[in-house]
Amino acid sequence: MTLARPPVLGLDVETHTGAFGEEFTALDAAIRGRQTTRSRRAAEDMTWRYRLDPLETWSVVTARRAGSLVAFAAYTRRGQDVHVADVFGHLTLDVVRALFDAVADGAAAARAQTLQTVVGDADELAGLLPGARFRARDDGPRVVAYDGASTPARRGAWSLRSADLTA
Secondary structure, three states: OOOOOOOOOOEEEEEEOOOOOHHHHHHHHHHHOOOEEOOOOOHHHHHHHHOOOOOOOEEEEEEEEOOEEEEEEEEEEEOOEEEEEEEEEOOOHHHHHHHHHHHHHHHHHOOOOEEEEOEOOOOHHHHHHHHHOOOOOOOOOOOOOOOOOOOOOOOOEEOOEHHHHHO
């Protein structure tokens, strides 16, 4: 059963089934200006990661305003669990909530038992997830940065999600 949720005014959320075009590269470039350490999400990276993966089948939902790509979420089903590996873009509470509502609808249709994601404490997404009806369950993997020099790794914001760890 799908819960009726009011749509976010001016935001169109839909399943993305086609090729990843230049709009994904443009979104990646727009976010690149933020001082975060993360993997790329250009069109060719998205195609490799979410369309050519021989081991998993990925679903992608997009959020658009006035036809322009604002954000996306990529997820896969593993047994009875749906795992959201990537949420990326101009993330605000309304965008994150709309994306996760769409993923939750897909998970319910697939009769999944859980919907989960991995997010670091310092990631901007961590602060938005409670508003999207997520709650922290337990500690996950720890990532330790080392740059090969005798100095500590570059400090700054790290935006590492499952997609970054497997890229």
